[in-house]
Amino acid sequence: MKQAVHFGAGNIGRGFIGALFSQSSYHVTFVDIAEQIINKLNEEKSYKVVLATNQKETIQIDNVSGLNNMTQEQEVITAIKEATYLTTAIGPNILPRIAPLMARGITERVAQTDEKKLYVIACENQIGATDILKQHILDNLDEETKAKIEGKVHFFNSAVDRIVPIQDQDSLDVLVEPYYEWVVEAKESIPHVEGMTIVEDLAPFIERKLFTVNTGHAVIAYLGYLAGKSTIDETLADDAVANQVRETLKETGAYLVKEYGIDETEHLSYINKNIERFKNPFLNDGVTRVGRSPIRKLGPEDRLIRPATQAEKAGLPFENLAKAIAAALLFDNPEDQEAMEIQSMIKEHGPEYVLKTVSKLEENSEIAKEVIRAYDMLKSNASEA
Numbered sequence: 001m002k003q004a005v006h007f008g009a010g011n012i013g014r015g016f017i018g019a020l021f022s023q024s025s026y027h028v029t030f031v032d033i034a035e036q037i038i039n040k041l042n043e044e045k046s047y048k049v050v051l052a053t054n055q056k057e058t059i060q061i062d063n064v065s066g067l068n069n070m071t072q073e074q075e076v077i078t079a080i081k082e083a084t085y086l087t088t089a090i091g092p093n094i095l096p097r098i099a100p101l102m103a104r105g106i107t108e109r110v111a112q113t114d115e116k117k118l119y120v121i122a123c124e125n126q127i128g129a130t131d132i133l134k135q136h137i138l139d140n141l142d143e144e145t146k147a148k149i150e151g152k153v154h155f156f157n158s159a160v161d162r163i164v165p166i167q168d169q170d171s172l173d174v175l176v177e178p179y180y181e182w183v184v185e186a187k188e189s190i191p192h193v194e195g196m197t198i199v200e201d202l203a204p205f206i207e208r209k210l211f212t213v214n215t216g217h218a219v220i221a222y223l224g225y226l227a228g229k230s231t232i233d234e235t236l237a238d239d240a241v242a243n244q245v246r247e248t249l250k251e252t253g254a255y256l257v258k259e260y261g262i263d264e265t266e267h268l269s270y271i272n273k274n275i276e277r278f279k280n281p282f283l284n285d286g287v288t289r290v291g292r293s294p295i296r297k298l299g300p301e302d303r304l305i306r307p308a309t310q311a312e313k314a315g316l317p318f319e320n321l322a323k324a325i326a327a328a329l330l331f332d333n334p335e336d337q338e339a340m341e342i343q344s345m346i347k348e349h350g351p352e353y354v355l356k357t358v359s360k361l362e363e364n365s366e367i368a369k370e371v372i373r374a375y376d377m378l379k380s381n382a383s384e385a
């Protein structure tokens with residue numbers, strides 16, 4: 001049986017990428033630090049993907065097992081030696097931590113005469129995530145191995161789209177929305193995986209996804225959190241928020257249409273389709289999950305700052321994006337470590353400091369000034385409420 005090794009047995013790992021490999025007749029070895037999930041995978045050897053619809057259709061996922069990368073390093077290396085695909089859905093910040101073990105697996109693999117190719121794909125919400133993972137892996141390889149991986153280990157960037165909320169931790173089953181899209185940039189033919197779409201140039205796909213699905217999602221999450229709402233669909237039921245999402249996506253849309261020559265009408269229907277996805281009442285998707293890790297989300301290449309800076313460069317409006325950035329600065333969820341770090345930076349040095357150090361916005365740039373205006377307004381509205 002063909003083998004896939006997937007790092008991250010969480011929501012997207014089990015609910016999307018691992019499930020597609022299993023449905024494509026691969027055995028999937030999930031690698032994770034969550035001992036309870038790994039044990040369950042090895043005991044139950046299967047789980048269900050449950051679609052978040054009225055009927056709650058289920059899909060049986062078989063041929064799965066688990067390894068703990070902290071305690072079973074040698075077993076992970078052996079699994080990598082035998083795999084066709086090596087994928088991740090672990091969170092962009094974790095990639096540097098798993099790269100050394102991946103590098104050891106790749107080193108042992110290419111030391112053999114085996115000519116079988118290995119395909120590495122990071123499935124994260126980050127532009128160029130596989131390139132970033134590749135660099136971390138290369139940093140952990142010796143010169144001889146670096147030369148040997150040429151033609152044997154292939155790295156492909158990808159864009160992954162499926163809303164998977166936080167799950168009941170007692171079961172391996174995963175509730176997911178029915179919609180999904182997995183786009184992989186490859187200039188050659190690669191082993192077939194059900195549901196994987198191959199494109200030659202990923203840039204329009206990843207930017208369209210991040211700056212529509214994830215920008216829209218972030219607007220709802222941060223405004224919802226400020227309004228004391230708990231889920232995305234509940235927040236979106238407020239017309240003022242729905243309007244704010246549309247206005248923000250008009251701004252990212254104007255940039256995407258200009259940059260990539262995307263058809264305007266088609267893009268409008270893409271926006272509408274995504275707003276409908278956010279309304280799914282069966283997902284029960286928390287604003288704190290969607291708003292998680294605001295340092296990452298306020299990064300210069302992420303869903304809020306990059307479309308704003310690109311819009312400014314192109315002479316397009318960015319006021320609504322500025323409001324979303326301001327709302328992110330007010331995300332003070334005590335359970336979220338990055339939110340707490342931002343709040344202490346604001347307390348010590350002010351919001352301008354976060355925009356300068358985290359978002360890499362120039363001090364007194366038009367975007368920074370607009371964000372601060374929106375921040376003061378949102379803050380005073382919140383204290384009046």
Ligand SMILES: NC(=O)c1ccc[n+]([C@@H]2O[C@H](COP(=O)([O-])OP(=O)(O)OC[C@H]3O[C@@H](n4cnc5c(N)ncnc54)[C@H](O)[C@@H]3O)[C@@H](O)[C@H]2O)c1
Nearest residue numbers: 008009010011012032033034089090091092124125163164
């Ligand atoms: N959930 C979604 O709707 C969704 C959709 C598209 C893309 N994504 C992206 O997929 C990635 C994963 O998101 P998720 O929602 O599945 O998160 P998750 O928290 O459910 O899963 C991450 C998994 O990684 C594991 N992990 C963390 N640190 C680890 C380490 N050092 N070694 C091994 N395992 C480790 C965790 O135990 C967890 O099981 C993120 O980049 C996210 O942006 C998520």
Ligand SMILES: O=P(O)(O)OC[C@@H](O)[C@@H](O)[C@H](O)[C@H](O)CO
Nearest residue numbers: 125160161162163164214217290
């Ligand atoms: O996973 P994050 O933290 O980058 O973003 C939160 C959500 O917007 C995200 O997980 C979406 O549900 C997903 O990207 C949909 O494809």
